[in-house]
Amino acid sequence: MEFLFDFLMRLVAQFQSPTLGFLIGGMVLAALGSNLKIPNAIYQFIVFMLLMKIGIQGGIEIRGADLSAMLLPAVSAVIIGVVIVLIGSFVFSLLPGIKREDGIATAGLFGAVSASTLAAAMVLLEEEAIYFEAWVPALYPFMDIPALILAIVLANIHLKKQNGGKDSKVDVWGIVKESLRGSALSALILGLALGLLTKSEGVLESFYEPLFRGFLSVLMLVMGMEAFARINELRRVAHLYAVYAFIAPIIHGLIAFGLGYIAHVTVGFSPGGVILLSVIAASSSDISGPPTLRGGIPSANPSTYIGSSTSVGTPVAIAVCIPLFISLAQVVFNL
Amino acid sequence: MTLHKAEKVVIITEKLILKGVCQIIEAYGGTGYTIVAAGGKGSRNVRSTSDRAAVVDDFANVKIEVIVKSKTIAETIMNQVAKKYFENYSGITYVEDVEILRPKKFYND
Numbered sequence: 001m002e003f004l005f006d007f008l009m010r011l012v013a014q015f016q017s018p019t020l021g022f023l024i025g026g027m028v029l030a031a032l033g034s035n036l037k038i039p040n041a042i043y044q045f046i047v048f049m050l051l052m053k054i055g056i057q058g059g060i061e062i063r064g065a066d067l068s069a070m071l072l073p074a075v076s077a078v079i080i081g082v083v084i085v086l087i088g089s090f091v092f093s094l095l096p097g098i099k100r101e102d103g104i105a106t107a108g109l110f111g112a113v114s115a116s117t118l119a120a121a122m123v124l125l126e127e128e129a130i131y132f133e134a135w136v137p138a139l140y141p142f143m144d145i146p147a148l149i150l151a152i153v154l155a156n157i158h159l160k161k162q163n164g165g166k167d168s169k170v171d172v173w174g175i176v177k178e179s180l181r182g183s184a185l186s187a188l189i190l191g192l193a194l195g196l197l198t199k200s201e202g203v204l205e206s207f208y209e210p211l212f213r214g215f216l217s218v219l220m221l222v223m224g225m226e227a228f229a230r231i232n233e234l235r236r237v238a239h240l241y242a243v244y245a246f247i248a249p250i251i252h253g254l255i256a257f258g259l260g261y262i263a264h265v266t267v268g269f270s271p272g273g274v275i276l277l278s279v280i281a282a283s284s285s286d287i288s289g290p291p292t293l294r295g296g297i298p299s300a301n302p303s304t305y306i307g308s309s310t311s312v313g314t315p316v317a318i319a320v321c322i323p324l325f326i327s328l329a330q331v332v333f334n335l
Numbered sequence: 336m337t338l339h340k341a342e343k344v345v346i347i348t349e350k351l352i353l354k355g356v357c358q359i360i361e362a363y364g365g366t367g368y369t370i371v372a373a374g375g376k377g378s379r380n381v382r383s384t385s386d387r388a389a390v391v392d393d394f395a396n397v398k399i400e401v402i403v404k405s406k407t408i409a410e411t412i413m414n415q416v417a418k419k420y421f422e423n424y425s426g427i428t429y430v431e432d433v434e435i436l437r438p439k440k441f442y443n444d
Contacts, residue, residue, distance in 0.1 A: 290394070294351055298423035302394070 007327040011320070017127070019120045020319055022217045026224020027315075038222050046215045046222075047287060048187045050119045053208035054137045055191015056200050061134035063196055069267045070135060073277060076259040077139040080281045081147035084111035084252050088244070089154055097238050101155045105293050105300040106241060108151020109309045110248050112285030113144045115184050116223050117317045119216050121279040124322055125272050130335060132272025138192055143280060145179045148289060152296035159299065175296060182288035220318075223286070227311045234307030241304055245312035249282035253321050256281030257328060264333075271333040275325045282321040284313035338434040341441060342409040346399045346416055347373055348426030353397055359415045364408040365401045366441050373398040377425060396425075402433065404441045 015021070029036055062070075088107020092098050118137055125132055149172055156170045179185055194200050234242060260274030269277075290306050329335060344365075346356060353370065360368055373396040403409050409430045420426060435441070 291351055294394070 003327065003331050006330065007324060010323040010327050013323075015319075017124065018217055019123055019220055022220035023224040023227075023315065023318060026221040026226075027228045028224075029221075030225040030228035036225075038218065038225075043219070043222050044183060046219045047115060047184060049208065049211060049215050050219065051115055051184055051187035052191040053204065053212050054115075054119065054122070055188045055193075056195040056204045056208060057134045057191075058136075058138040059192040059195020059197075060201065060204070061195075062138070062192070065133065065135055069133075069269070072263045072267050073136070073260070073269055073273065074139060074142050076256070076263060076277065077142035077280070078146050080252070080256050080259060080277075081111045081143035081145075082150055083255060084248075084281065085147050085150045085154070087251075088248065089151075091244065095238075095240050098240060099301070100158050101297050101300040102237075102304040104151050104155040104158065105297050106244065106305040106308050108148055108155075108293055109289045109305045110245075110252065110284040110313060111143065111147025111151065112289035113140045113280050114283035114286050114309075114314055114317065115140070115188075116216075116219050116286065117283035117314060117322075118276075118280055119212075120220065120318050121276055121322050123213060123216060124326070125275065128326060130272040130275065130326070130329075132270050132276050136273045136276045137280075138188070139277065139280060140188060141179070141185055144185070144285065144289070145176060148179060148285075148292050148296070149175050151293065155297040155300065159297075170296075175292065178292055178295065179288065182292065184288045223310075223314060226286075227315055230307050230311040233303040234311050237301065237304045237307065241308045242312050245284075245308035246316055249284065249313055249317045249321050250324065253278040253282035253317075253325055257325060261332065271329045271335055274333075275329045278325040279317065279322055282317045282325075284309040284317065286310050286314055336436070338436060339438040341402050341404055341433055341435045341438065342406050343431045343433045344401045344403065344409045344412055344428065345431065346401075346413075346426060346428045347375075347396060348399070348416075348420065348428075349424050350395045350397045352420050352424050353399070355419065356399060356416055359419065360399070360401050360412055363411045363415055365403055365412060368399050368401045371398050371400075372396075377427070402435060402441055404438065406430070 015024075085104075085107045088110055089104045092103025092107060093100060095103070118140065122137065152175055153170050153172070180189065195204075256278040257274060260269060260277040263269035264271065264274055286306075286309055289309075290302065293300065293305060294302055348356060357368060375396070401412065403412070413428045413430065416426070416428060
């Protein structure tokens, strides 16, 4: 009961946080038909800035970190990515009126990771003064890439069966390459390398760090506007997608919380790290995942997975899951 | 000034498959092409042009124009693109008669 009350209080407090405020503001503006436009180039630059900051900070921390402590969380991330896709594909295969490959693609996108949700969680943890290892955000690709590959492989196996064994090989290495070359992951990996190999503290503290929050607020505005714009697309497909997109982030985050807790007990993974891992699991990709899936599963209808992820999944991950996992951690770890 | 008859193939499709379409154009006798950003409305919803920040930029549309010397080449390119992509990706293609100034530019050999 106390937990529930704490969670509700936290949820209310969250709505006063600027991060979420900008997200809702964007939705309201789009709903009112505002002509406000954030140019695409700026949006892309912001994503680059955020991931570069996350990467450099992670790289600097990895320099001094104990690599064995990172192993279990990294393995957990891979397991979570795979499990999310398996659960999602299975659930969708039981539901009526859902094309199999649409369901698998949606599950794949929810297994993948959203950079904007990750950044929002980092800011909120900093606001709450909850410590997390700076390398935790670098777990992103460990969950993202296996989830996308598995979804594409599953969908192609299904399509192959449907076509009576017509040969259609899945180019796994091609998907890995495409994911790594995507705008989000290339910025993150370059940042990691720079943080690891160069003395990048100066540029991080004077440039990337101070701009992080401001840029995140603009990104949240864009995400809000996009979320509203995509609702129309989601309306045209089965409503079960919206139900899945609402429930799945919470379930995925809880699975990650469980695995993170095991890592906490065995290798001393920080409570903040557990929260962040849960948020990464709860998030669904909106930048790099969709084009990869569109290329890998061309016959799946993009309105289903992009609509589910951008218009429902991401807002739920940011507005519900982040406060939920922070409160849960406070109860579990006595923060 | 002497003008020469030629064919212009126009393909409006998703930016995501641009690379593959261009490979087809070159493989089936196109010597070059022009690509412009496109937006509008079609059977698969409204596509915005690039002034709005799109979360997935790859889903923007492009318009590809190819000038080729004969209708046969034009039809081959259109058929190949349609066969490979138009079942799963949005796209339209049409051909126009045009008059060009320097025909040498459009001969492969």
